[in-house]
Structure formats: C-alpha cells, structure tokens
Amino acid sequence: MKNRLIYMDHGATTPVREEVLEAMLPFFKELYGNPSSLHSPGREVRRAVEEARGKTARSLGADPEEIYFTASGTEANNIALRGAAKQHGKPGHIITSSIEHHAVYEVCRDLEREGYRVTYLPVDQFGMVDPADLEKAITPDTFIISIMSANNEIGTLQPVRELGWIAKKHDILFHSDAVQVVGQLPVDLNELPVDFLSLSAHKFNGPKGVGALFMRKRTEVTPLYRGGSQEKKIRPGTENVPGIIGLSRAIELAVSEIPQKKEKLTALRDRLISGFLEIEEVILNGHPGLRLPGNVNVSFKHIEGESVLLSLDLEGVAVSSGSACSSGSEEPSHVLIAIGLDHSVAHGSIRFSLGLGSSEEDVDFVLGKIPGIVKRLREISPTYHKH
C-alpha cells in the first residue's frame, strides 16, 4: 500500500502555503498592470510592489530602499558578488568559505578565472569557519568577504555577526548567503554587520523563482544586466509581481512564526538524530547544536545514500542525498569533503530537512523504516562485510 507523502526535503524547496497563494492570485488575474505604467492599473500594482518591499524589509529589520527583488537566491548572490567585483574595477582579493552553495562557490571560481584571487577558508569537523582564520586571510587588496549564514547540506550556522565585525573593522564588504536561514531563524539587519544578504522565497513556503538581495544604503554594485530602471537598475526587467507579493506574504508569516516553529522543529530534529545514532556505524554531519532547526544530515556507513533515498522513496518519504543541486553528480559533495569525511562515508550521506507540516508521526515513521533499509543494504554491501 502506498503511504501518504512524508516530505522531508524542505532544504531543497517547500510547498507554497495557502495564504501565500491567495495573496498572489489577484496579481495573475485582475491586477495585471505593469508597475512601471503610469495609468491607474499600473500605479495600483506599483503600490502593491512597494508594500511588499516594506513588509519584506520589516521582517528583516531593513529599510525598504535596501531591498532589491531578484529572480532567485542564485541571482541575488551573483548580483552581490559579481556586482561588487565589477564595481571594485580592478583585480583584488575575495574571501569565502570552502562550504558555500554553488551559487557563491561557482561565482568565485569564475572570478578567479577573470583574475581575482580567492581564499576558500577551511572549516572544522562541524563545518564552522574560525573567525581567527578570516582575520589572518585578509590582505590589503581584500574587497569582499562572503560567508553563508547556514549551510544547506549540513545545517551548520556560522558566526556571521563575529565574521561581519571583522570585515567592518577592516572596511571590507561583507555578504552572507542567508537563503537557508531567512524564515527559519531571526535575522535583524539593524544590528547584523552585513552589507549584502541573499534570500529566496521558495525556502520559506513562498513561490519559486523569486528572491531578494538586501544591500545596505550607500553600498554600490555595478549591475550585471542592462535594461529598464526597475529595482533601481540593479535588477532590470519587468518585476515578477505575483512572485514578489508571494515572497512578502511568505516572509511575513514565516518570521512571525519563528519562535514556535523553531521549538517544534528542533525537537523533531533531535528526535530523528537520536534515533539514527542508535543504529551502528551512523554519524551525524554538521554541528550537534548550532544547526538549522529542521536539518538532519547523517552518513550511513558502508552504503550509498542514493540507495537509502530510493528505498525511502518507495515508502513515500522524500529526502535528499547531499545537496539537491549536486545530486546526480558522481563526485561527493564538497561540503562533506571539507568537514573531513572519506569519500565512501560522504557517499552514504542523507539530508532530512523538516519544515511546516512535519510531525512526530512522520519522524517515527522514518525511524521505524530506516533500520530495516540500512540492514538490507548492508547485507549486500561488500565493504560492510570486509569491515
């Protein structure tokens, strides 16, 4: 019998919640004006976009003029990093971590090919950047530092405040990819020393294909695209109005619910982790405490994560092996290698990411299924028998 779907892949994406969809629908139907048009239908939509900017800003402790809507978290990261590099105007030095999402990592690799120098800071066994390493890596030509707020695979939270203060002390721009954090944990840009922060609506029960970049007042980037003057020319192109409305409703709801959601997900997360750790030869990846409330990443030694994923899929449970963006590739995730895992152990890793709608029943269902799946896969694993 096919079970109902148990969705444990909220780190990859989340379902759009009903209230968000309802807020968006009028902007597909009657409110279709172009916000740049001068007539009343256009002006009405402009007002709605600016209200959405206000709500988004309020949810983050930012000023509305510091919010730039983008097409994704990836685009927000590109605008910040490439835009700052272009604005810098000459080759210089960039510091990032060795566990960034591809949307930062690949941009840095590209900038290296264009002549910039990039330092990829190491992380400890829990995936944490050491602020002392950042301080040491700074050189006179360092112009931007980009360190993610939380890792998408192993959930580790970085000491962003401390890292940001180091950047500020040296008068260097600081960017944080907060795609996994916004809507899960409080972010107060009034006091967080960052110049840029990226977010993406589909990670907090908003629609896909819309994100935002926070860019602090008086920070300047050179735009990557040329076109109209939307988003103060930083992101030209007619706005994704329904997406922007959806993002703003989703962030408002998510942020208002953080305290309850955090408590609930942390309890479910820890229940899942304790259950997994009762199985022999299972290790927890990421920090035991300083991690996203809904993130569990474990390695089942001697077996392939993909086999566990497919076995769970047959049971109606959706999870991911490594990062959704790197699945399908043969190489183990750069994040798991950076925290020191052997290739074979990295290959046995699975991410369970909980979110709105996750329940104790779901967790217990998974905990009931996993021991049998692991036992069966180990029975046919040559490395398990050698071990």
Ligand SMILES: Cc1ncc(COP(=O)(O)O)c(C=O)c1O
């Ligand atoms: C940390 C992080 N950064 C960036 C992204 C990319 O966001 P988007 O899917 O909106 O491009 C993701 C998505 O998985 C992510 O987890």
